[in-house]
Amino acid sequence: MKDVKVLGPGCKRCETTEAMLRNAATRLGIEAQIEKVTDYAAIASYGVVSTPAIVIDGRLVHAGGLPREEALDEWLAT
Amino acid sequence: MSASGLAESTSSAPGRRSSPLLWYGGTAAALMLWFGVYMGLKPAAEALTGLLPVARESRLGEAIAFFLYDTPKVLMLLALVVFAMGVVQSFFSPEKTRAFLSGRREGAGNVMAAGLGILTPFCSCSAIPLFIGFVQAGIPLGVTFSFLIAAPMVNEVALGLLFGLVGWQVALLYLAFGLGVAIVAGWVIGRLHIDSWLQDWVRELNATGGCCRVAEDEITGVERLREGLASMREIVGRVWPWILAGIAVGAGIHGYVPAELMARIMGAEAWWSVPAAIGLGIPMYSNAAGIIPVVEALLDKGAALGTTLAFMMSVLALSLPEIVILRKVLKGRLIAVFVAIVGTGILSVGFLFNFLFG
Numbered sequence: 108m109k110d111v112k113v114l115g116p117g118c119k120r121c122e123t124t125e126a127m128l129r130n131a132a133t134r135l136g137i138e139a140q141i142e143k144v145t146d147y148a149a150i151a152s153y154g155v156v157s158t159p160a161i162v163i164d165g166r167l168v169h170a171g172g173l174p175r176e177e178a179l180d181e182w183l184a185t
Numbered sequence: 186m187s188a189s190g191l192a193e194s195t196s197s198a199p200g201r202r203s204s205p206l207l208w209y210g211g212t213a214a215a216l217m218l219w220f221g222v223y224m225g226l227k228p229a230a231e232a233l234t235g236l237l238p239v240a241r242e243s244r245l246g247e248a249i250a251f252f253l254y255d256t257p258k259v260l261m262l263l264a265l266v267v268f269a270m271g272v273v274q275s276f277f278s279p280e281k282t283r284a285f286l287s288g289r290r291e292g293a294g295n296v297m298a299a300g301l302g303i304l305t306p307f308c309s310c311s312a313i314p315l316f317i318g319f320v321q322a323g324i325p326l327g328v329t330f331s332f333l334i335a336a337p338m339v340n341e342v343a344l345g346l347l348f349g350l351v352g353w354q355v356a357l358l359y360l361a362f363g364l365g366v367a368i369v370a371g372w373v374i375g376r377l378h379i380d381s382w383l384q385d386w387v388r389e390l391n392a393t394g395g396c397c398r399v400a401e402d403e404i405t406g407v408e409r410l411r412e413g414l415a416s417m418r419e420i421v422g423r424v425w426p427w428i429l430a431g432i433a434v435g436a437g438i439h440g441y442v443p444a445e446l447m448a449r450i451m452g453a454e455a456w457w458s459v460p461a462a463i464g465l466g467i468p469m470y471s472n473a474a475g476i477i478p479v480v481e482a483l484l485d486k487g488a489a490l491g492t493t494l495a496f497m498m499s500v501l502a503l504s505l506p507e508i509v510i511l512r513k514v515l516k517g518r519l520i521a522v523f524v525a526i527v528g529t530g531i532l533s534v535g536f537l538f539n540f541l542f543g
Contacts, residue, residue: 116311168350
């Protein structure tokens with residue numbers, strides 16, 4: 108079970124990122140709990156400067172802008 | 186392992202597995218096509234206006250010709266500029282900028298922060314995480330402000346469109362004085378030593394420190410082109426309604442506002458027009474793409490350069506929505522100081538320009 112967090116105050120790109128993650132998880136058949144973090148203090152606690160950012164199993168893998176799809180698959184698979 | 190068929194069909198960028206040669210060649214071909222079409226815009230707009238049952242010399246004719254020529258011109262310029270800047274910005278990231286700025290002293294730090302404000306990809310929706318991230322990294326408040334003032338005001342869209350529509354001299358002046366305002370205003374805020382005017386929870390974060398780093402991706406030339414293309418698609422897709430609105434207003438000014446009226450209310454003689462333009466600019470929310478067609482029309486009608494630039498700066502740097510967002514991390518007093526100092530900076534630029542070029 109992957110623990111996936113999307114960090115972002117709720118801009119459009121953050122929503123797109125979340126949807127991309129859900130799609131990728133379904134496609135790869137990976138069980139993942141995807142959660143959105145919108146609280147600024149919580150976002151800041153990951154040391155993120157630009158959003159949307161992605162944290163998988165406690166590891167920050169991406170920050171700023173939409174992620175690339177291939178990279179997304181890689182992060183979820185490892 | 187190869188991606189499934191579903192992955193292929195959902196991938197958004199066409200030819201994402203194609204060779205670098207195809208990307209570079211395609212970019213070169215697209216650029217040539219761009220210049221070809223751009224050169225043909227003026228005659229095409231004139232021909233199109235000629236087909237309409239309106240006298241070309243009438244006010245309506247003037248307004249229509251302006252609209253038909255400016256709309257594709259602005260959209261094409263914007264697409265080109267945003268693509269180019271997307272490629273440039275792939276060399277910079279907010280994380281790198283933060284690492285670079287942390288440990289800098291005030292003064293030099295303000296100058297670097299303002300400069301990086303132009304080059305670092307920035308969207309107002311991540312202004313808060315960025316602000317907090319900077320404060321956490323121990324970057325002085327004044328240096329952070331220099332970045333936050335420069336980033337929305339002197340952005341690639343503003344510079345590119347000024348360059349294309351109004352001329353390189355004005356674009357250069359805007360760049361220089363925009364940076365000047367960001368550097369000086371940030372420096373003054375730093376001198377005030379008012380870190381206690383941050384919201385309490387931000388300062389507590391600051392005390393705990395603690396920070397992690399993002400894995401740096403190896404990034405190729407094709408990757409950069411792709412990033413440019415992605416930001417072009419996103420930004421043009423987001424701002425085109427603003428552009429149409431801005432051009433419509435510009436067309437109205439172009440066709441209907443008499444030049445002598447403009448000279449009276451926005452000319453260099455009317456000293457009060459500078460503060461009035463700033464006051465008008467604050468509640469207006471637009472982005473550079475929407476405001477520059479208006480600026481073009483105003484200048485064309487004889488509005489003073491200083492007044493017009495002051496208007497543009499206040500629309501971009503002091504917008505109400507941004508103030509509302511900043512309220513989450515800054516106490517009201519600090520916001521008031523921020524608005525007062527940046528406003529004063531813009532006012533000085535407006536007066537100076539009107540004095541020099543009036």
